[in-house]
Amino acid sequence: MSAPTSNQNPQSSQSTNRFAQFKLVLLGESAVGKSSIVHRFVKNTFDDMRESTIGAAFLTQTITLPESKTTIKFEIWDTAGQERYKSLAPMYYRNANAALCVYDITSRSSFSKAQDWIKELKKQAPEGIVIALVGNKSDLADSREVEESEVEEYIQQASEDGSSIITSECSAKSGDGVLEIFTSIAKSLPVEEAVGAGTNRNRAGAGNRRAGGVDLGRARRPEQASSGCC
């Protein structure tokens, strides 16, 4: 079991000098297991009796990249999957640094939905957003509908524009592959750029940061300054 412990806070890694915070959003068809992936990552639990997400849920988790001695905090927005909520998605992926487009390997339709999300993100989301295409429910490989070769095929075609997409399969139920996804996202994130800002956030008291921050969540990170709103 390679799931994270829930106690990886920045304090525990005093030796690492770098701290960066990123916003990550989960998108994907209803019931593919977005919330379950997040809860596996954040709390290392799996719950059979999960309620359907309405609107969105907010969670955070911190991981440390030992090689670069960097602690990365993910601010995660876990969105509702129903197609009809799509119009609200920009509220959540606005300012996002990373997006997890989740599909269910036992559902072909969820795979094409995930592709739609990638398309939309490329068009609407902030430039430089790290995109991961994640197939959940790998424990149900017996009823697999989406072959890994298909995913590869799609990725080749999708990265013709020069973008790179992380792909992986995981099982929120067993925990397999979940942490790996977030780690590889963390490695792809522009840590160097964000570290400066992150350290400031961390060190400066909550009070004197960006006085009068009315415009919530805007212009938080350097790369977002250039990104227009949805």
Added chain:
Amino acid sequence: MARKRTSLFPVEASSVSSSLLLQPEQKSNLFGLQEAYEVNVNDTTITPGSSQIDTAYTPAEANLGSIPLLQQSPESPVHGHHSNRNTASSSPISVINSLGGNLHQLKSGQINRIINVKYSNDPILLIKQLSVDLAQKESELILLRQENFIREQQLVKLCNEYGNLSTLEIDQKLKEMNENHNSNGANHSNNDIEYANEQDRHVDEILKGLIGTAIHNEMDTTKRKEHETSPEKHRKKESNHVQAQASNESENPFYGQFPKPKSWLRNWFNSSEDLTLPPTTQTQNTTINNRPYSKSFNLSFMKNDNNTSSKPNISATKLPAPVELDSIKMGFSTSSNETDLDESEADTSREEVNIDKYGFFNDIENVLRAKSPPPPTTETRAASTATNSIDESQAILIGNRDILQTIDQLKEISKIHDSTNQQIEKQWDTLMKEISRDFYKYMNTDHDEGSEMFGIRGLNIIKLDSRMNGNFLNDTAIGKIRTTPAGPYSHHYSQLVKLIDKFGISSKYRYSLWLELSGAKNLMVNGVYQELLSEVKQYEDEDAIEAATDPSPEVRMRKAIIQSNIKQIKLDLHRTLPRNYYFNNLIDLKPGPNFYKLQRILYAFIAYRPDIGYLQGMNKIVGNLLLIASRDENKDNETAETFSEVDIFWIFIGLIEEILPKYRGPNNKPQVFFNSLLSIRTDQMVLNRVYLKKFLPDLHHHFAKLEVETELISLNWWLTLFIDLKFLKLETWFKLFDSLLVDDLNVGGSSNDSEANISEALNLSSSVHSVIDEDLSTRGSIKLICLTLAIFKGLQQVLLDIQDKEFIYDLLNSNGSNGYRSENISRHMGNKLSLRYDEITKYSISFAKKISGIDLKLHRREFIKSEGY
């Protein structure tokens, strides 16, 4: 004195008690107490009305039965302590092991030996240790006091919520009662011994009483047969105990005041039924259907195997703030071989399920554990129960006096609660009588009004009010009246609104009022529900390909829409209230009755309004509405009509058609709430960036500082009509629903908005698919905006103290919490989060006066422009 008390009775704050529960002997047991009397504060606070605790109230007469739970050595002649160790003065090793408490009882020589053996002949070390321990105990005591104080505040809040009693009044009553109690206490112990001794006696007797009665209860309710065979001595004592109870009843004024239970609280107090369900027997499971909110109460006893003496642990799961007194946890596990206890344990098949009055499993982990193969053995189960109760409860040891007082206070509170409930009922009775009298006097000739006394959102009451003043007003005039705060014309209407805002609709009248005020009664057509259902059922089974062969494109379209909705509904049914017995019967591992009701209602809905279709969130709203129905179904009170599945369906339709805001769609056509996600979103922007900033600047600043995006929080509240606020008690949510059904008396300032209100009133009188004036669209929104602001205001103090962004989201958004309602949260936050309904409405009304529809529309436009939509 204080020191003696601590030494006699270890006071543990919640933070440290769990370790004590687990391994009592590992804790430094300095003050000579090996018996851990652990009483969960929360549970004791909720138990006053239960008969067994009532008897515990008179500990002198209560008995321990034949259960030697407390092994007692002869009293020390010096201090009158009940020493817990027979060996205390004989074995130096045991003395050393349990050093501390009984030091004063030892001879000087023994103390010298201790110093020699344990402290390398350095008395200073001993003194230091004693002083450290003392300080520790002191700090624990302080923590306990703090807990108790919070508890008391919570209880006062309870009184406030139900009783509408001022804090002063409660204080006064409690004071009187405390005085009574003190004199009673003196009588009970008809001894002239010094106070300390008396108090000490008290302690043991109270505990014996508590334990004894708990056991009795267990025997009485579930262990009849075994009980017959219990030792003669026990039975004899039991008869004493019954006598004691009887005499207590005659003396105790509270008993006289419990005639026929009306409120659920009373039901709870009087019920002795157990919700204990052996999962194997179907027959017993039906009990749960009949009595969903009957309560049972056991104290659980766990013998700690690694201890020589049996340890009574009165512990139970910690309960949420008992504002609604939802449930009480029962757990009974023991591996004791002594007397009656093993007999109760003999029934190993028995599993206990803790379900609250709305069907929520409270100790779901236990239920699941019990379900998971292989079934746990007696030992492991006892252990797991122990661990579980610790995890969940962080049981708190509280002093004996506190138990007594808490019990008394709770009795008093329940009395206040009940009498208040009666008063509220009376007010409702009076108003309803008046309205019905005047209705038949002034309106019965008016065939236009049909049989509806109240009408949608109370419109007919307004008409009645004007009629009574001799004004056969047209709708325009009625619109004007609506804007008059509490003018003579709107006598009945304003009374109705005020009563709803203050207490919510009395459960006695909720049925008829919900149906009328929501517009359900007006919309309802017999047989339609069944027709819709049979149509959907047919589509559900049909293949999508088959559907494509249908002749008319309209039918094909309709089928396709319905089928895609069915697909989504099916995904969500299992994910709606999965921790509720009525939705997910974890005992039999099958869906509960409400699962199918929800399915049918949503199916019928998508066929009734395919143009709206299913939107996630509807499942939560309908699901929770169904809980009031399931509760009513099981109500003993046969007079009150109960909501049927069909009623809930039409109430939901009424909610959409008449109650919730309507917006303008892209083609300027009116659009119902659930079709207007982007407009709802715009309203969140206005709400949080304009109104929150304007009316709650501190909070707005705080959120901005922490980068909390409040519009994303309030959006969830709106999409679920506030059910997403997990710490809002379901009872309170039903009341919020009540208040949604009537308009505030003075929305948006009557002066500059009266024209809008007039047109609004005009529209109200026309029926279902009326053309909606743009002004009408602001009415519903203002109500929701004001409620949202009111909730923020109610939580302001708590929220301002929280510096952690994630915690704020976690508190205010239930998505992450997986369906637990307030229980978990209040465990952390105590009473701070118990939002009072009348507080919310009070704030909401004050906000409503400041927000006008015109203002809202202007801000909406600004945002739409600036965001480029």
